[in-house]
Amino acid sequence: MALNGRVSLNMSIRGLNKSPTLFINEQSRTLQSQGRRVYRLGLGQSPFPVPPPVVDSLKEHAHEKDYLPVEGLRELRGAVAHFHRQKDGLNVQPQHTLIGPGSKELMFLLQLVFYGEIYIPTPCWVSYVPQARIIGRSVQTFPTSFDTRWRTLPEQLDETFESEQDTYRPRLLVLNYPSNPDGGTFKPEELQAIAEVARKYEVIVLSDEIYGQLHYKGEHISIARYYPERTIISSGLSKWCGAGGWRLGTFSFPPNLSYLLEAISAVASETYTSVSAPIQYAAVKAFQGGLRIERYLWHIRRILDALATCLTEILTQAGIRCHKPDGAFYLFPDFTPLAEKLSKRGITDSADLCHHLLNDTGVAILPGADFQRPPSELTARLAFVNFNGAEALAASETIPLDQPLPASFVTKWCGNTVEAVERLADWTSG
C-alpha cells in the first residue's frame, strides 16, 4: 500500500502489500476493463469447474446455518481421513484432521502458534515468508537450483541443521510438492532421504500437498509414508477440486502433534470460528470421492499434462530453460540463457522481466523474486490456466481415458494459454 499520510499501523504491517498472486489477478482485471487483451497466467486458479456432485451437494445443504465445531464438521473430518487413507495409504484418524478456511489460513496459524525455527526451500510459494513477517517471525529460506530440478537436497538440510550446533532446536521444515511454482515433485527415494534427516533432528515437516491429486500420473506420494511421526499434511479443495473460491483447506496431524491442532483450534475459535457450514457439508462429497470425481481427476490430469508438455517445448525451443512439471499447473522458466540479450533491452531482474512482458505483450506472469529467489535471477512463474476449463473438460470427456489426447487438443481447447506462451517466446527472441 502507498502511505501518504499519518497512519496508526504496526511496524510489521506498514508497507505490506497484497499477496502478489492476488494483486496480479486484480491488476489483470483492471487492464482488461481498460480494453487491453490480457493473458492471465498470474494467479494459480484451477480453470476447471467444481465437479457436479459437489456443486449439487452445496445446493442440498444451502440451508445449513449452525456454527460448526471449530475443528470441522465431524463427517467432513471423517471424509478427509478416508481420503488420505485411500489416496495416500496413510493411517490418518478423523480426530487428527482440521478444517480451515483455506490451507493458507491454517499455515498462518501454524506459524503463529509454533515456537521454533521455520525453514523454507526456495523457490517457494509466495505467502510463507510474508506470513512470517506479519507476525514478526523470522524464517530461514535456503535456495535450491535449476540443476537439481529445484528440489531440496537431504545433504543440504543436514548441513544446515548441523551447522547450527543445536541438535534439538525446535524446527519446522516446509515442503511443497508437486510444487508451486515449478510443478516438480520428489521421487520416493528422495523423500526417504529427507525423512531420515528430519528424523535425526526431530524436525516437524509441514508437507503442503495441495497439488497431490494433480500429479499427472496419479502417482503422488507423501513424505508421511516415510516420516509419519512428525509430518503434518496440508491439502484442500482449491486445486484438485477446482474450488479455490470456496475457501476450504485441511491439515492432518500425527497423534503426537495433537497439541498443535489444539493450539490452532484455540486461535481459530477467536478468529474465523469455523469454516462456512454449507461449504463443509458439500466438501464431504468431494473428499468421499467416487467414480465421477475419479474420472474428473483423470481428465484434468490428462489435459494439464498435455498442455505442460506443449508449453515446455515452446519455451525450450526459444532458449529458455524449463523443466517439464510432474503435476499442478505451473512452469518456472529460467531466462538466464537469454540474460545478455535481455540486458540490452534494460531488463536485469525478474521484476523488470515481468513488467516489460506484461506491458509489451499482455502476458501476466509473476517474477521469481516473489518466490524468494534473488531479484537478479531471471526466473518467473507461469500459471497455465488461462483457458475455458469447462469446455476443455467436456472435450476430453469425448475421448476415452485410455487413449492419448490428439496433438491438436491443446491448441484447440487451451489456445489462449498456448498463444500466451508463444507470445512470450516471440518477445524474448524479438
Place this chain on the structure above:
Amino acid sequence: MALNGRVSLNMSIRGLNKSPTLFINEQSRTLQSQGRRVYRLGLGQSPFPVPPPVVDSLKEHAHEKDYLPVEGLRELRGAVAHFHRQKDGLNVQPQHTLIGPGSKELMFLLQLVFYGEIYIPTPCWVSYVPQARIIGRSVQTFPTSFDTRWRTLPEQLDETFESEQDTYRPRLLVLNYPSNPDGGTFKPEELQAIAEVARKYEVIVLSDEIYGQLHYKGEHISIARYYPERTIISSGLSKWCGAGGWRLGTFSFPPNLSYLLEAISAVASETYTSVSAPIQYAAVKAFQGGLRIERYLWHIRRILDALATCLTEILTQAGIRCHKPDGAFYLFPDFTPLAEKLSKRGITDSADLCHHLLNDTGVAILPGADFQRPPSELTARLAFVNFNGAEALAASETIPLDQPLPASFVTKWCGNTVEAVERLADWTSG
C-alpha cells in the same frame, strides 16, 4: 488446552483455551450425547432460519468457484453500502466496505494492524481480550455498572483519556450495541456525548453493530451519525440473518481510515484470501433486503422482545437483578442480591455459579468472568435461543404484525427457554 508433554508453542498461545461460547456449545453437545437434558443458553446463535430468498440465492450460486477480490465481491460491497445508507442513514461508499469470514476475524485483523491503545468497556464480548493476548497486545478494559445499565459513560472515557497526559495517543475504543452480553443499547444523546469525547481525543471507534437489526423496535442508531469521521462499523449476516455458520462479516470505514482497510486487506490476502464465493453471492440478496426480509426481521424482533420481557420478569421475581434488553437475544442477570444465600451453598464466584447450575439443572449459561467482569461478581450471560426458531417464526407469521403476540405465545413456542429460566429461578431460591 491441557498440556502434559513437551510442546513447541509460543508463550502467547500456551494454555490458551477455546472461546468460552464455542466451548460451552461443544460441552453441551457432549452432555446431551450422554443422555443428559441440557438447556443450551450458552452460545449466542440465532434460532431462526436463514430467510428463504437468501438460501435460494446460495443455491443459484453454488457453482461459483473463482477466488474473489480480497475486499469482497463488488456487488456485495455495493449492497452493504446500500444497507448502511438505508438502515442507518449513513453515507457509506462501496469502496469503503470490507467483507470478511465473520466480523470476529475482521476485529482480530484490526487489532493486529492497528498501532495504538485499545479500550474496551466491560462486560464485553468474550473474544476481544483473548484476541489481543494471541498477538501479544495489551488492552485496557474499564468497568461499567448495573446501575448505569452497563453503559459506558462519556465522563468516564474523558477521565481515562485525560489521565494519560498524552492527548493524541493513538486510541481505538470498542463499543457494542445492542450489546452482547446484556442486550442494552445507547440512547441517541448518550452516543452524541461519547462522540464528543472521541472527537476531542481523535479516538477511532470500532462500533460493533452486529445486533443493530435486532433492536426490538427497529430503532437502532449508529454512533457514526454523530462521529462519521472516525467510526468503523462492524456488521454481518450472523445475527439478524440467522446465518452464523455461514461466516460472513462486514466492516465499513470512513474515507480517512482507508489505510486500515488496506492494511487489513493486505493481511487477509496472506491468510484467508477472501470469503467463500457462493456465500458472498448469496449475501448480496441479504444486504439488498426487500419486503420478505423486512417482514422476517419484524417477526423475529417481535418474538425476541416478548421472550425478553417474560424472562426478565421471571428473573426479577426470583430476586435476581436484570435489565430488560433493547435488542439481541441476551440477558446479563446479576445474582448479587442472592450472594449470601449462594455463598452458603459454596458459590462465591461466577464460574462456580455456572458450573453448579449446569450440573444441578442442565441449564448452560456463561459466567460474567468470561465477559471480563471481576471473577467474584455474580453475573452471567444467558442467551435465550434454545427453541425452534423456524416453528416460532411460522407461528408469528399467522398473527398480523400490527397486533401484539398473545401472552401464551412464548410459553407455547419458546417453551424450552422459558422452562430453563424457570429452573434457574427455582434453583436460586432452593
